[in-house]
Amino acid sequence: MSILLLPCDGSSHTLVAVRHLIDSVRKRAMHQIHLVNVQPPFTAHIARHLDRDTRMDFHRERAGKALAEARKLLDVAGVAYHVHTEVGDKARCIAHLARRLQCDRIVVGTARKSGLVRAFQNSLTSGILEYSTVPVEVITEDRASPLERVGIPAGLGAGLALLWLF
Numbered sequence: 001m002s003i004l005l006l007p008c009d010g011s012s013h014t015l016v017a018v019r020h021l022i023d024s025v026r027k028r029a030m031h032q033i034h035l036v037n038v039q040p041p042f043t044a045h046i047a048r049h050l051d052r053d054t055r056m057d058f059h060r061e062r063a064g065k066a067l068a069e070a071r072k073l074l075d076v077a078g079v080a081y082h083v084h085t086e087v088g089d090k091a092r093c094i095a096h097l098a099r100r101l102q103c104d105r106i107v108v109g110t111a112r113k114s115g116l117v118r119a120f121q122n123s124l125t126s127g128i129l130e131y132s133t134v135p136v137e138v139i140t141e142d143r144a145s146p147l148e149r150v151g152i153p154a155g156l157g158a159g160l161a162l163l164w165l166f
Contacts, residue, residue: 001030001031001032002029002030002031002032002104002105003031003032003034003101003102003103003104004021004031004032004033004034004103004104004105004106004107005034005036005094005097005098005101005103005105005106005107005134006018006021006033006034006035006036006070006106006107006108007036007037007038007090007094007106007108007124007128008035008036008037008066008067008070009037009066009124010037010065010066010067010068010069010070011109012141013109013110013111013140013141014070014109015069015070015073015109016109016139016140016141017107017108017109017139018070018073018074018109019073020107020109020139021033021074021079021107022073022074022077022079025077025079026077032080032082033074033079033080033081033082034081034082034083034084034097034101034103035067035070035071035074035081035082035083035084036083036084036085036086036093036094036097037062037063037066037067037084037085037086038085038086038087038088038089038090038093038094039059039062039063039085039086039087040087040088040090041087041088042055059085059087060085063085067083067085071083084097089127090124090127091124091126091127091128091130091131092127092131094106094128094131094132095128095131095132095133095134098132098133098134099133099134103134104134104135105134105135105136105137106128106132106134106135106136106137107136107137107139108124108125108128108136108137108138108139109139109140110123110124110125110138110139110140111140111141112140112141125138
């Protein structure tokens with residue numbers, strides 16, 4: 001049985017990865033699935049005005065909302081899972097939890113983006129790949145939009161060309 005960790009933020013990309021896991025389970029693959037949502041910590045200025053229980057309640061509520069749709073899909077499919085919530089740097093928390101749970105891999109849903117866009121963007125997927133000692137399976141939707149494939153790199157190129165001219 002494989003132990004899989006699926007980071008969930010409530011986005012449509014996460015739901016693509018959930019559907020991928022459901023299909024995998026239906027094909028008789030045995031998996032132990034762990035869902036995780038990582039909430040960013042409060043700044044020190046805000047945290048000093050709130051007690052620990054209030055902060056934790058807020059994080060649990062936000063995590064519950066982010067995990068709701070993924071949990072619903074898994075429940076409808078009859079797939080068992082475990083839920084985890086963490087507070088901290090997303091990529092580091094996910095990598096640490098994967099090691100702690102002795103996961104065989106991390107399954108992450110992401111948008112298709114060009115290499116140029118990923119180079120300039122601080123993406124969660126890139127962070128997980130950087131910190132994880134566990135294999136990472138990246139699940140994307142079928143196609144990238146024309147804007148993702150051509151528009152954004154072209155816009156960056158035009159911006160760089162203007163900088164060069166002036």
